[in-house]
Amino acid sequence: MTLEHVGALNLIEIEFADKKQIIDAWRRLFEHLGTMHNRYPGEVYIDGDTLEQKNYKDDLFWRRINNERHTLLAKTLHSMAREMGFKIEQLEIFEGGYTPQGWEDEQLEARIVRKSFIDLLHGRRLLPVVLIGGENDSSGVDEQTQ
Structure with a gap:
C-alpha cells in the first residue's frame, strides 16, 4: 500500500x-x-x-x-x-483500474530487499564475503592499488 x-x-x-x-x-x-x-x-x-x-x-x-x-x-x-x-x-x-507493472515490480523488489536485510540482521540469512587481494586471489585486482 x-x-x-x-x-x-x-x-x-x-x-x-x-x-x-x-x-x-x-x-x-x-x-x-x-x-x-x-x-x-x-x-x-x-x-x-x-x-x-x-x-x-x-x-x-x-x-x-x-x-x-x-x-x-x-x-x-x-x-x-x-x-x-x-x-x-x-x-x-x-x-x-490500472497499476503500472513497474510500480508492482518496484514494490516487490523493495519488500524483498527489506526482508533480506531483516533476515540478515536476525541471523536467518548469511552474507557471503569474498576476499580480494589475497595470495590466492584470481580476480585480477592489482594488490598495489588497494
Whole structure:
C-alpha cells in the first residue's frame, strides 16, 4: 500500500462520517487490513515441505488475502460511488483500474530487499564475503592499488 492509498483510506471516515453504509464497508476493510489472518489447511507448512512447496503455499495464502482485500475495497468504493451518484458496478471497480507493472515490480523488489536485510540482521540469512587481494586471489585486482 502506498502512502497515498493509506491517506485516501483514512479520509473516508472524515468525508463520509454521516454515511452509515460507506462507514460500515470501510470498517470491514479496515478490520481485514488490521487482522492477523490464519492460513487455510492447504496454505500451512508441513514438516518436510521443500522451499518450492513453501513458496507455493505462501503464494496461495497471499493471493487469497489480496483477493479478500480487493473485494472489500471494491465494496467500499462502490458504496462511495453510489452515494456520489456514479453508476458503476462492483465488478467494474474490482476488475478496473490500472497499476503500472513497474510500480508492482518496484514494490516487490523493495519488500524483498527489506526482508533480506531483516533476515540478515536476525541471523536467518548469511552474507557471503569474498576476499580480494589475497595470495590466492584470481580476480585480477592489482594488490598495489588497494
